Amino acid sequence: MLPVVLVVAFSAVIPLMTVVNYSLQDIFDPETPLFVGFEWYRETLRDPRFMAALVRQLGFSAAVLAIEVPLGILIARSLPREGRLAPVFLVVIAVPLLIPWNVVGTIWQIFARPDIGLLGASIAKLGLEFNYTSSVVDAWITLLLMDVWHWTSLVALLVYAGLASIQAPYYQAAELDGASRWQVFRYVELPRLRSVLVIAVLLRLMDSFMIYTEPFVLTGGGPGNATTFLSQHLTIMAVGQFDLGPAAAFSVLYFLLIVLMCWLFYSSVMREDEQ
Amino acid sequence: MTRIVLENVSHRYAQAQADTLTGVNMEVPAGQAHALLGSSGSGKTTLLNVLSGLEAPSGGRVLFDGRDVSRIPPRSRNVSQVFQFPVLYESLTVVENLEFPLKVRRVPGPERRRRAVAIAERLSVADLLGAKPAALSLFEKQLVAIGRALVRPEISVVLLDEPLTAVEPATKWQLRRVLKSVQAELGATMIYVTHDQTEALTFAESISVLHEGGILQTGSAETLFNRPSHEHVAHFIGSPGMNLLRGEITDGAYRIAGQAVAPASGLAAGPCTVGFRPEWAVAVRRAGNPQAHGLPARVTALRLLGTRHGQPVGVVTAQLGGAQISLRQVLDVEPGEEVLVQIQGERVIGFRDGWRLSTGAGPSGRGASYPSA
Numbered sequence: 001m002l003p004v005v006l007v008v009a010f011s012a013v014i015p016l017m018t019v020v021n022y023s024l025q026d027i028f029d030p031e032t033p034l035f036v037g038f039e040w041y042r043e044t045l046r047d048p049r050f051m052a053a054l055v056r057q058l059g060f061s062a063a064v065l066a067i068e069v070p071l072g073i074l075i076a077r078s079l080p081r082e083g084r085l086a087p088v089f090l091v092v093i094a095v096p097l098l099i100p101w102n103v104v105g106t107i108w109q110i111f112a113r114p115d116i117g118l119l120g121a122s123i124a125k126l127g128l129e130f131n132y133t134s135s136v137v138d139a140w141i142t143l144l145l146m147d148v149w150h151w152t153s154l155v156a157l158l159v160y161a162g163l164a165s166i167q168a169p170y171y172q173a174a175e176l177d178g179a180s181r182w183q184v185f186r187y188v189e190l191p192r193l194r195s196v197l198v199i200a201v202l203l204r205l206m207d208s209f210m211i212y213t214e215p216f217v218l219t220g221g222g223p224g225n226a227t228t229f230l231s232q233h234l235t236i237m238a239v240g241q242f243d244l245g246p247a248a249a250f251s252v253l254y255f256l257l258i259v260l261m262c263w264l265f266y267s268s269v270m271r272e273d274e275q
Numbered sequence: 276m277t278r279i280v281l282e283n284v285s286h287r288y289a290q291a292q293a294d295t296l297t298g299v300n301m302e303v304p305a306g307q308a309h310a311l312l313g314s315s316g317s318g319k320t321t322l323l324n325v326l327s328g329l330e331a332p333s334g335g336r337v338l339f340d341g342r343d344v345s346r347i348p349p350r351s352r353n354v355s356q357v358f359q360f361p362v363l364y365e366s367l368t369v370v371e372n373l374e375f376p377l378k379v380r381r382v383p384g385p386e387r388r389r390r391a392v393a394i395a396e397r398l399s400v401a402d403l404l405g406a407k408p409a410a411l412s413l414f415e416k417q418l419v420a421i422g423r424a425l426v427r428p429e430i431s432v433v434l435l436d437e438p439l440t441a442v443e444p445a446t447k448w449q450l451r452r453v454l455k456s457v458q459a460e461l462g463a464t465m466i467y468v469t470h471d472q473t474e475a476l477t478f479a480e481s482i483s484v485l486h487e488g489g490i491l492q493t494g495s496a497e498t499l500f501n502r503p504s505h506e507h508v509a510h511f512i513g514s515p516g517m518n519l520l521r522g523e524i525t526d527g528a529y530r531i532a533g534q535a536v537a538p539a540s541g542l543a544a545g546p547c548t549v550g551f552r553p554e555w556a557v558a559v560r561r562a563g564n565p566q567a568h569g570l571p572a573r574v575t576a577l578r579l580l581g582t583r584h585g586q587p588v589g590v591v592t593a594q595l596g597g598a599q600i601s602l603r604q605v606l607d608v609e610p611g612e613e614v615l616v617q618i619q620g621e622r623v624i625g626f627r628d629g630w631r632l633s634t635g636a637g638p639s640g641r642g643a644s645y646p647s648a
Contacts, residue, residue: 169358172329173423178350178379187375191366 022248040249050250052225053233054257060143060229061208067148068204069197072155077185079160090160093153101150105217108146112218132219136226139219143227146214151207155200162196163189198269202262209258230254276464277339277431279303279326284335285488286321295321297488298335303432303481305340306462308455310475312511313485319468322485323434326466327354339431355424356434360441361416363408369419370395370404376427394422397460398453414446418453425461432464439474451477472512484508500552502624504631509550509624515590518556518600519626522549529623532596534570537623539632548626553603555622558591558614560607569615570595574608 023040025033044050075093080086099107112132114120123130132142166189174184212231215221221228234254238247281301287294296318303309313319324330325337328349337345344352355376363372373391382390395401398418408416417438424433438454439447455478458465469475475482476496483493484507491505492498503509509517520531523546528535531549558574559567572595580589587606592599595616608614625632 169360169362172327172349173356173358173362175329175349176327176354176356177376177423179375180379183379187364187366191364 019248019251022244023252025245027244036245040246041253044246044249044253049225049233053228053230056227057209057229060211061205063144064147064151064208065201065204067144068152068155069201071148072152072200073159073193073197075152075156076159076163077189079156081164090157093156095153096150097153099150101213102217104146104150105214108142108149108214109218112142112145134223136223139223139227143215143218146218147208147211150214151204155204158196158200159193162193166192194269198266202265205265206258206262209261210254276305276462278305278341279432279464279466280338280341281322281325282336282338284322284325284332284337286325286330286332286334288321294333295488296325296332299485299488299490301483301490301493303464303466305464307464307481308458308479309464309466310479310482311466311468311485312470312472312475312482313468314470314511317485318488319470319485320436321488323356323436323466323468326432327356327434328352353427353429353431354434355427355430356436357417357420357424357438359437361408361413361420363416363419363423365408367407368404369400369406369408369411372408372419373422373426376423380427390426390428391422394426395419397457398422412443414442414450417442417450421454421457425457425463430463432466435465435467437469437471438467439469439471454478472514476512484511501622502631503550506548506550506626506629509626513552515553515601517550517552517624518598519548519550520595520598520600521546522625523547524625524632529620529625531570536570536618537620539625542625542632545627547632550624550626551618551622553590553601556600556602556616556618557604558593558602558608558616561613561615564615567615567617569617572596572600572614572616574610574612574614575599576610577606577608579606 022033024035024037026036026040027033079089079093096104111117112120112130114124114130120130120132129135130138132138170188171184174188179187210231211229212235215227215229216232219227221232231254234247234250237243237250241247279302281299284296284299284301285294286296299318299322311319311322321330325332328344328347328351331346335345336343339352364375367375370388370391373395374387377387377390392401392404395404398421400415400418400422403411403415403419408419411419421438424430435454439450442450451474454465454467457463458478467475467478479496481493481495482499484491484499484505486505486507492503492508494502499508499512503512503517506519510519522529522531522536524530524539524542524544526544527538527540529537529539529547529549536549536551558572559569561567561571572593574591574593576592578590578592579587582588583605588604589606591602591604591606591608593602593614593616594600600616602616
């Protein structure tokens with residue numbers, strides 16, 4: 001037990017406690033901390049840039065979930081369950097998940113460029129204005145496309161595994177009942193997918209809420225701060241400005257926010273189960 | 276309810292090397308309780324899938340009331356099935372589960388409710404109507420599954436795929452009784468597939484024995500027991516099954532190890548298999564019984580099954596020549612004893628190449644698909 005405790009303490013608990021400690025201090029330099037209580041927390045919550053970043057973040061996570069979950073289900077249902085091609089399909093859709101995140105950002109940075117990017121140039125050829133460095137809407141669209149391309153496969157693979165666990169007689173009984181494709185989805189597949197979907201949504205919710213690398217590489221947070229989400233804002237504060245106190249407070253708030261959202265989602269699902 | 280006929284049905288799965296079903300002929304009159312008895316791998320599930328329409332047969336025809344339905348999809352055949360484990364819609368309540376087949380066919384609400392409640396009452400699950408499947412026992416869930424299979428009025432046939440498999444052993448007999456009484460009351464054509472002969476023999480009026488993709492014999496329990504047309508049927512039916520010994524027909528008699536055991540007039544001489552059921556022979560002790568006749572054997576084991584008129588009865592296992600036989604009798608012999616086995620000659624059945632030898636007509640039992648011996 002002791003080695004585990006030591007490792008966890010060293011790598012997680014002590015750093016976390018240090019951050020909490022910093023969040024309550026004003027750090028001029030590592031030797032001169034000044035206890036300020038909850039002042040950084042109050043200031044952060046009043047900071048309009050923090051609020052703006054939070055709103056953008058919530059919007060991004062909501063959009064991402066709204067697109068990726070149904071799309072993932074759709075893809076999973078279209079994949080073949082058996083036969084020699086099934087593993088091929090699975091590998092192909094898993095490929096985006098294997099690409100390093102900064103490379104994902106770079107791929108899309110070039111892909112969406114209106115001069116040399118395949119997507120950007122094609123859109124320009126159609127006569128449409130598309131520039132993700134200058135237009136806020138275009139930046140968001142590119143960002144969402146990139147995330148959907150990157151992560152939908154995760155939802156699809158999880159749902160695929162969930163579907164594979166449904167035994168044949170359930171489909172046979174529905175066929176004998178004369179159920180339509182939609183009824184089969186709603187009454188045979190969806191109930192069995194609940195636990196899988198809870199995991200998929202939790203993972204995407206947490207991951208999208210802490211997203212950093214891809215938007216940073218793609219847009220750098222721009223144009224302006226149109227795509228600056230919480231993580232980037234925090235990084236600017238902590239690493240760029242070396243404002244450890246407010247950054248620590250921000251970190252703690254960020255952490256609590258993610259935990260709160262996941263807990264709310266999970267407990268509402270569990271409560272439904274009990275009914 | 277519908278009359279079901281399978282006409283020379285054969286089936287081979289896409290990647291398979293051999294036919295899973297080979298020329299099956301079967302006829303089930305409307306309203307009959309019919310059992311398909313066969314061990315694992317005999318083709319039972321494939322036959323069920325051909326009947327329900329989940330598989331279209333590679334050869335032959337499936338006829339419902341004379342209409343060829345071989346290529347008609349399951350949803351248009353009005354067939355329902357009860358599976359080995361209760362297959363219910365987990366997110367719907369019991370009454371919604373019962374109503375589902377009707378809802379799909381756009382039966383109006385009040386009529387749906389009426390039929391669902393009626394079938395629930397018939398199966399004694401009316402007090403569970405508002406519950407979800409997760410709250411029910413396996414027995415109750417299977418009752419609801421049976422209800423789902425019976426709720427549609429225009430059902431042609433109910434298929435049952437070993438429906439007692441998942442139910443707790445203590446409630447198997449209850450479920451069997453419910454099935455039998457519901458079948459008799461509703462006059463439903465039911466085809467019950469199983470590997471358990473007790474289930475088949477107690478449920479069905481007529482039983483088809485399936486072996487390696489073909490039906491060996493169809494008949495009542497009594498026919499299969501007393502006049503099996505194939506060695507496999509003879510050995511499979513009965514507990515224990517028929518004793519089958521190597522013998523021959525010489526000079527108009529069945530002989531085992533040279534000794535005559537039964538008349539065989541009119542049958543061609545030559546080697547054959549001599550069969551007799553454990554109930555049709557008795558072992559008497561040799562010692563102190565000089566007048567006794569019979570085939571010499573040695574008792575190897577006894578199995579007590581109960582008493583009759585105060586005497587212990589059970590199964591005697593004995594070694595006769597090179598073969599092991601079973602006898603059902605009063606246990607008045609001891610293991611290790613030398614005995615003489617006396618067989619009721621008039622009940623002996625001979626087999627050659629697996630098929631029963633008989634004078635006159637070939638293998639009896641309708642639906643036999645093998646050539647007569």
